[in-house]
Amino acid sequence: MLEQLELLEKEALVALEALEDSDALDAWYKQVLGKKGTLTLMLRSVGELPREERPAFGRASNELKTKLEAAFEARAKSLRQADMVRELERGALDVTLPGRPIGPGHLHITTQTLRQIYAIFAEMGFQVYEAPEVDTDELNFGLLNMPPHHPARDMWDTFWISDEVLLRTHTSPGQIRAMREFCPEPIRVILPGKCYRYEHITARSEHQFYQVEGLAVGHGITMTDLIGTLTEFARRFYGPDRRIRIRGSYFPFTEPSIEVDMDCILCDGEGCRVCKGSGWLEIAGAGMVHPVVLQNGGYDPDEWSGFAFGPGVERPAMLKYRIDDIRLFYGNDLRFLRQF
Ligand SMILES: [Zn+2]
Numbered sequence: 353m354l355e356q357l358e359l360l361e362k363e364a365l366v367a368l369e370a371l372e373d374s375d376a377l378d379a380w381y382k383q384v385l386g387k388k389g390t391l392t393l394m395l396r397s398v399g400e401l402p403r404e405e406r407p408a409f410g411r412a413s414n415e416l417k418t419k420l421e422a423a424f425e426a427r428a429k430s431l432r433q434a435d436m437v438r439e440l441e442r443g444a445l446d447v448t449l450p451g452r453p454i455g456p457g458h459l460h461i462t463t464q465t466l467r468q469i470y471a472i473f474a475e476m477g478f479q480v481y482e483a484p485e486v487d488t489d490e491l492n493f494g495l496l497n498m499p500p501h502h503p504a505r506d507m508w509d510t511f512w513i514s515d516e517v518l519l520r521t522h523t524s525p526g527q528i529r530a531m532r533e534f535c536p537e538p539i540r541v542i543l544p545g546k547c548y549r550y551e552h553i554t555a556r557s558e559h560q561f562y563q564v565e566g567l568a569v570g571h572g573i574t575m576t577d578l579i580g581t582l583t584e585f586a587r588r589f590y591g592p593d594r595r596i597r598i599r600g601s602y603f604p605f606t607e608p609s610i611e612v613d614m615d616c617i618l619c620d621g622e623g624c625r626v627c628k629g630s631g632w633l634e635i636a637g638a639g640m641v642h643p644v645v646l647q648n649g650g651y652d653p654d655e656w657s658g659f660a661f662g663p664g665v666e667r668p669a670m671l672k673y674r675i676d677d678i679r680l681f682y683g684n685d686l687r688f689l690r691q692f
Pocket residue numbers: 616617618619620621622623624625626627628629631632
């Protein structure tokens with residue numbers, strides 16, 4: 353029996369050394385030291401031996417068990433080490449490889465559109481005037497001829513921060529800020545920036561969007577100046593042959609108020625799906641600055657007059673590039689953004 357133990361020891365140690373990875377360790381353990389392993393079975397068979405051989409065999413097999421267990425632990429440790437080394441080598445960085453180039457980014461389509469609009473109006477003498485996105489009820493509504501409880505306030509679903517403070521629903525509070533800053537000088541500014549409305553998000557409306565509006569205040573400014581300015585804008589932005597028309601409208605801060613339409617750029621006025629068969633596309637709301645607003649800005653409406661207009665930012669881009677879903681602008685999908 354003792355020879356069998358010796359044989360088992362030799363075989364088991366050779367097999368252990370031959371294992372190639374830690375996955376094979378378990379199988380070895382099961383085979384030798386497990387419940388039905390060779391050594392375990394031999395230990396159990398001690399009762400079959402003649403009585404005088406039992407102590408020597410018992411001692412020898414227990415010693416072998418301890419020895420094999422120690423060998424197993426040592427082997428397991430070295431295999432784990434080898435696994436780790438292999439893993440590291442597989443994922444190793446080759447520092448001599450050339451880096452992957454990072455392509456230059458480009459401006460977002462909204463920024464590009466805004467800059468085109470800035471450039472067009474800059475050539476007509478308008479400067480950019482930036483105003484805060486968080487503003488007061490007074491500037492966003494009250495001073496724009498919408499006192500508390502004025503029904504026109506319902507046109508703008510508002511994110512309120514407190515009873516007095518809100519996220520601006522339009523860029524128009526900048527009109528009051530600009531007038532108060534420049535008064536009593538004449539003004540030509542465009543007011544760009546983000547606006548917020550508590551709105552359901554659809555293909556046509558987002559709760560966050562850009563607006564850009566223009567404001568001119570001076571002596572003897574008339575509706576003709578407004579129409580001329582917007583015609584010039586339409587021709588420079590959408591193409592030299594564009595025609596515009598105006599319709600009566602209502603905004604609390606302009607009087608009279610108009611909607612400005614341009615002949616459809618897709619069908620040249622013939623009528624198509626985009627213009628809903630009318631041949632015209634709405635491109636801006638506009639009007640002559642309301643006397644109350646002029647007054648709130650510090651200008652005497654008997655001496656001064658002015659016009660204001662808001663062509664939007666995403667909408668011109670949507671028309672120009674035939675984008676049919678405003679949600680694409682801020683979805684951060686590079687497949688969309690890289691096209692512009
Ligand atoms: Zn059309």
